[in-house]
Amino acid sequence: MSFLELLPAKNGEEPTMQFLLEVVEILTSYIRKTFDRSTKVLDFHHPHQLLEGIEGFNLELSDQPESLEQILVDCRDTLKYGVRTGHPRFFNQLSTGLDIVGLAGEWLTSTANTNMFTYEIAPVFVLMEQLTLKKMREIVGWPDGEGDGIFSPGGAISNMYSVMIARYKFFPEVKTKGMAAAPRLVLFTSEHSHYSIKKASAALGFGTENLILLNTDERGRVIPADLEAKVIEGYVPLFVTATAGTTVYGAFDPINEIADICEKYNMWLHVDGAWGGGLLMSRKHRHKLNGVERANSVTWNPHKMMGVPLQCSAILVRERGLLQGCNSMCAGYLFQPDKQYDVTYDTGDKAIQCGRHVDIFKFWLMWKAKVCFYLKAENTEGSFLSALITNVVPIFSYQPQHTNVCFWYIPPSLRSLPDGEERRQRLHKVAPKIKAMMMESGTTMVGYQPQGDKVNFFRMVISNPAATRSDIDFLVEEIERLGHDL
């Protein structure tokens, strides 16, 4: 069968339905395996192996069309050699898990195949976005959920928005005249903050040297006094990021204390809650973001702690009108002012994108089905995790603030070695070696990295509701099995 038999071909309906149902059969089989602990997380191959073609899986784009039967084989192979990010033993990223309702939402989104720029062609999705953003702002704590916001393609872009809007608020003439119209501006963020703040400072024309890194305490939280010390060193202080849930440690910066300093020096306060924002849904844990309602803008990625399929990231802004003012260019072919409906619902001109993928529906659908649960339940537990780690050494002695658990595995050969450079150097190599073996064996996945003066350590993250205590035990045992003889 060839694609020429599919719709819009004459009599294409039956072949189309048959083809799609066969695809769905492949996908549902994959979903079953994803949740099955007897399957592997991945079947690792090096790039050159996959490029050479394994068992006939040919990645090259030939000039001959393939039959639909071969297309189905390609689909199967693509899944076979991929990584099961929804597997209960995949602890590798902040975004894990495979939410079934969210997945259904994303399938529908693909089928609707429309664009968020105007109410004209996405009426339902535009309204869903507005209602959901309002709800999120209410949860942040802004009165009546007032303010503004937009869903963007990921937390890095959401953070970039925050810097752009802050600049527009204080120096609106930069939009037309460029950075030459502003004095020398500096931005502040934690030394542990996400690298997207650095990317934004480079892209938007501030320069990374004008992004001042703030010192943190042992748990990775910004020391507010350091902000104040650095604010008064000169230049015009514009913008501070407080991170709610740092990428590696899962630390929460003290927002209230930072907000006090921002008020004093008239700086924009952005809370990067890409990772930790989900805790706002938990009565038990939301105190970690105390003061978030004082922020001028908030990044919150439902695709992380809340388990929404990729991508789903919101930038929320307290003051209405800034997003529009900062970004609007009033393109005549899209945002006609003489439409018959209320054109304030054409939200596309707020974005730095033109076309914008529909990221809202899966989230809206999950909220309808379940997210409200979070508001009442205490099922975003994280701190219990550290208690489970027995044969490993946490990188610090405190309870983690979030579901990140950072630890070294010390192989027997290093246990009697005195602290010092040799031990550090050897320990630095342990995590990469274990990770490499782990990927080869394909049984589980966890990330590692160095940070500051700490040599390579593991960072286990729990954000997958499918992961249980036994899966965490499995990870720890697997690390021990693989690393015992190092």
Add this chain to the structure above:
Amino acid sequence: MSFLELLPAKNGEEPTMQFLLEVVEILTSYIRKTFDRSTKVLDFHHPHQLLEGIEGFNLELSDQPESLEQILVDCRDTLKYGVRTGHPRFFNQLSTGLDIVGLAGEWLTSTANTNMFTYEIAPVFVLMEQLTLKKMREIVGWPDGEGDGIFSPGGAISNMYSVMIARYKFFPEVKTKGMAAAPRLVLFTSEHSHYSIKKASAALGFGTENLILLNTDERGRVIPADLEAKVIEGYVPLFVTATAGTTVYGAFDPINEIADICEKYNMWLHVDGAWGGGLLMSRKHRHKLNGVERANSVTWNPHKMMGVPLQCSAILVRERGLLQGCNSMCAGYLFQPDKQYDVTYDTGDKAIQCGRHVDIFKFWLMWKAKVCFYLKAENTEGSFLSALITNVVPIFSYQPQHTNVCFWYIPPSLRSLPDGEERRQRLHKVAPKIKAMMMESGTTMVGYQPQGDKVNFFRMVISNPAATRSDIDFLVEEIERLGHDL
């Protein structure tokens, strides 16, 4: 049934499969209707009507979870009140149509739910992206397909990349020191170019006043002499966009002549082929982009003329290393240099995003099934369209260069009116009135806008392989039916 019964719940497999198959039933029913000309393109309601809730369709996020049965009803309603962008009579945007193979690819992508930043968790997709980008560069005409590139969330972001990379090429110190480290830079683009170039100039700190608009001829093509005249007026000329397929007219700027001037003044040449790039696949039409191989960067959106589902946009760069140099921040937790595989395949640090949606698979799958066809066939016909328009007045007398057909409908009441301000003012109101009635009746959709001194005119775009001559006739008849008595 509640979401609590779905996977990862114990015994969740059967309810999960049942739920997903019911969703698929809803989606396939929608697909059937999309291609059925006896159905409407949309069932229009004003925002306040949808917000009030129509026939029980409640968009509000309540605090009570809904049953899965209700979730299925929500899915049905969401599609019911949306716009069928794949309908053969939807002519409203540059992206139209519903490609079945592409759709299957997007369903699989959602199910795999992974992230493009590392080979580690997206090995197959990362390789597919690299191979596809290389193929696209070959088609652009760069020797051996050398160069670089990345898929980005839409043409606006791709265009933004081009400006960033150009700045990095000539003034790399801006990355660390900000715009203060560069002289006053100017950018050039057509007065008819896409507004994203303007958005980029604002966002990146150039300022919109430093984006110089170039005059065009009657068909909307840049007049190269105007570029040269404006280059020598002062400031440091950095960057020129040549548009291959303008948004409204579908005009192709003369790339070779612009490239000559860019070489003379050492400026970066970017070709925005978001819309027209697809013609590179056609032996018959690719001459419209003659000279594209001289560009330093090219935007090309497979989600437009090539019918790939939203979103799928590539930024291609001729010189290797610039993307990485411009954007990399070497985040230790993602891009560990001590991984066991060849880490040059970790492409995430080239991006301004961190997490990046998998946009490649649907395109790769379509290419496998069919895109190669374009290389041989002449099925990207466009110029035949203008001949079909009989009862309307094209806004210019030439053949359009692309599948955009721009025209006024002149109602009988205006036909005898002499040319002048009254006629202009009345004609300006015709297209919005017809469009409003068209949306209310829901039978077809087409865009309109003013441009320069031309009052509101329709822009019909053909990019949907499902649209036939009879659909185009239908649109014209519908315009006449609705507008006859205006």
